[in-house]
Amino acid sequence: MLSFFTVDCLIFTFHEGKLKVLLNERNEYPYRDWWAMPGYFVDKQEEMEEAVNRIAYEHTGLKNIYLEQLVAMAGLKRHPEGRILTVAYMALVRYDDVKNKVKPVTNYMRQAKWFDVNEVPELAFDHNDILKLGLEKLKRNLNYSTASFEILPEKFTLTQLQQIYEAVLGETLDKRNFRKRMSNLGYLKELDEYQTGVSYRAARLYKLDKRKFLKLFA
Amino acid sequence: MLSFFTVDCLIFTFHEGKLKVLLNERNEYPYRDWWAMPGYFVDKQEEMEEAVNRIAYEHTGLKNIYLEQLVAMAGLKRHPEGRILTVAYMALVRYDDVKNKVKPVTNYMRQAKWFDVNEVPELAFDHNDILKLGLEKLKRNLNYSTASFEILPEKFTLTQLQQIYEAVLGETLDKRNFRKRMSNLGYLKELDEYQTGVSYRAARLYKLDKRKFLKLFA
């Protein structure tokens, strides 16, 4: 039994130095054939947080991702069949965990595909607005959240971390100052491991020290 | 014609050195006789932003206040008659503008009253949770928003400004450092006017220089 509101999922990842967002090609009216954020109706007897996880899974194949509320949209004209309120959620996933798994398990959606955030087409409903709000939130919280670490491989190089900062902030940063700042934060664990498979000097790998991070913000 | 979701308004002000929140005593079931945030059903053909302004007015008498979206709540048990989704908004008003005007114009609510944020009773629905989220948002944004200036008289003393910072952050601040920091921001206009009606040395008044503030954050 369907409820009278929907949830939408704004799912970001990071791959090849670019910030990406996961979109579905719709197979259902309205907006059939358009690209849209994964989203659907919440069931009558289902908590919204359960629904958003279920729907993320059904439309993308991704499980156990951490979704955080972003905004509610209720414009009278946002949906052609009359006002359908939607609550948008936002999540960050590691590309390596999911690269082969982004495939809808319902046929409401034809496919799921990663788009560079700078190359997103015109989307269904008000989804371009939601994306914009999501990017702003990402930017606001960059320094106070583990967002960058949820989106990177568990072991990452400082250059990868810097690329995320640059992609999210939309500006380039000084390498030395960036590294100094990150070390001073004290929650990066320097590993005795190095990148492999690159044709140049392999970079050292780092991990987030979650304990220290939490201590800092509690 | 009523819609199937509500909006709630979290309205803050500042008076006598304290941060206050505006609550209604309910005259309707459910939660008749309880205190609650001003809130009600959105009309079917009404934009949510219009609704929140209308409802704020009907339940408190306040007009033309700037409300910003805070969070959507949709717990299955939040409303005794089944899930009613609500979108909570947040506003800041000047006590001097409104002190004699907080009076409901509907009889859904018996009265509207300012509560010290530290002395709020158990509220209807999940309104205590919403209040907590609102206070956190206030704190997060304190340095990047005009919140403190919307809540103060247009002409204010530095001590009043400091009291807001202290109330919102929940800690005391050093007077000299606070004043130095505020002057350095460059968007306070020092007036040639002074407090009146106090039985001690009258403090100089200041205004927010909106132009300079906007330049700084755009």
Next chain:
DNA sequence: ACAAAAGTGTTAAATGTACACCCATGT
């Protein structure tokens, strides 16, 4: 040997923090 990215320090400026006393006003 070349291409590609990794890695590394210093200096100057700006900002933040700790701290205590005299001043002006109304009663």
Next chain:
DNA sequence: ACATGGGTGTACATTTAACACTTTTGT
């Protein structure tokens, strides 16, 4: 004269910002 809050400066520590070259590795 006293009670009350208004108003002020200095020294030190920390953080930020600008800036360029050498090292390592794979091909």
